[in-house]
Amino acid sequence: MKTINIGGVPEHFNLAWYLGLKNAEYKNSGSNLRWKDYFGGTGAMCKGLRDGDIDMAVILTEGIIKDIIAGNKSKIVQVFVESPLIWGIHVSHDSNYKTIKDIKGTKAAISRYGSGSHLMAYINAQNNGWDLKEDLDFEVIKNLDGAVKGLTEGKADYFMWEKFTTKPLVDNSTFRRIGNCPSPWPCFVIAVREDFLKTNKEDVKTILNIVNATTSEFKDIPSIDRMIANRYEQEIEDVQEWLSLTEWSQENISKDTVAKVQDELFALDIIPEKWDYNELVEKL
Template sequence: MSTPRLLRVGWHREHFLSPLLQLVAEDAGKSLQLVECPGGTGDMQVKLKNGEIDVCIALTDALIAGLANGKTDYKLVGRYISSSLRWAITTGKDSKYTEVDQLKGTTFGISRLGSGSQVMASVLSLQQGWGPDEQPKFQVNGQFKPLRDSVNAGDTSVFLWEWFTTKPYVDSGEVRFIGSVYTPWPCWSIAAAPAANKEAVKTFLSKLQPHVIDFDSEASRAGPAIDFVEKTFGQQRTDVEEWLKTVKWEHRLAEVSEAVVRKTLGVLQEAGVVPKEGQQWDMATFVDTDVAKIVESADQIN
């Protein structure tokens, strides 16, 4: 009798994924295999397309943008974080850029085309009111370190990355913050490849959920969650404490909010990330209803 294949879970090395790491430790290789995706959500999308992973926890906006722009390599199967994400606007330690307004028409570093780093650059442009001739250009740099190297070399003006993941490199003097931008949507969702074993995905969600609820609890936030992130990701304890004040996990994972999908699409349309005209968005394009339940209510952004 053949051994069932492990469910391959794509992840990026960020503190938001702490409950996932705790589940994987408990699973001990019986049903789950972690596959690291250093390039973030764009990397996960490529691995989903190539059949290298079955499911992933990734950025809501990039997942939805990909589906709206015709990707068929995955669908949403759940929600994960209900709060927004703070993206740091980061430049080189000796660069000439000191203010966001100076970035009009410059070249932003991004991890991959369609990634959150590109999507949020377009959202930033929308929020700043930059005109057609002031839109950012993009240079694909791949992973986090090449992005940092690029701003220090002057090849790009800035890049966007999660605030607390970037902060240690600011503290060390490698790069500088010049601002931040927040997502106007719940920032992390769960997606799976159509070919993934749906029962395995359902089981994964049901096993992950109690770990999320526990990590998000008042008791965990008072100490154990801080200890885990500090030890696992090497972040300063004060930074972990500050981060935990800003983040809220979902407690019903196997659901997708239609209101969130449509709100996100609206912002992405205004930012020019997805087509703006003539679209009648069908939720079947975005959600695998064999796994997730579509709910009407919107998630709350903290």
């Protein structure tokens, strides 16, 4: 039985993978799928793909497109979550910053360069008309625990992370959320290392078919809201709101979406050039 390593963030978006693993669906199909949690997010997963630590990743769209152009030999094979990611903009609960305008020119905590928290800081700056060279500064904090330490100790001033994941930290007065910044495209895609894809395309197809069967009926799973609330330590009303806003996908990423992401990243000087759709995407 072939062992296939896949990485993703340990968040509610990826519960569908856990359910398939728990029910031995991948094993029964002939794949020894092994899940690895990446607390450091997209930047850490990009490194995992590059180093061969994982074969597949459930990863932020903008992050993997940037990293493929930067030399990551991987391809996008499917959109996983069609809806945008709602990035909460957080400050320490005791901070003097009250609005997004107040954090202009201050230091953003990011998990690592090239991560979603890094790239979305540029999107937020552009949305608010900031000078991208003068008004952005960064402090690398690795993960959510690092952000708590960094903001509490004053090493950084604000932190962008998925709104519902950080909601418990807002509820317990660790963070205060001063705004939101939705990603302007589908948030998560599935990427696969090119070398792995060349020789294991049928295995990848099988894995996608299994997870797609789960996500297509995910919201209809009995008591799914309670399951998510318990597993991820969320309030049930927050989970219900998140479910109402989230749509999964079983299709590959469109040419228009790839063009939109690249146009935005290029305009922000995050990528040096734009690539052809087929250099970034593999149709299975």
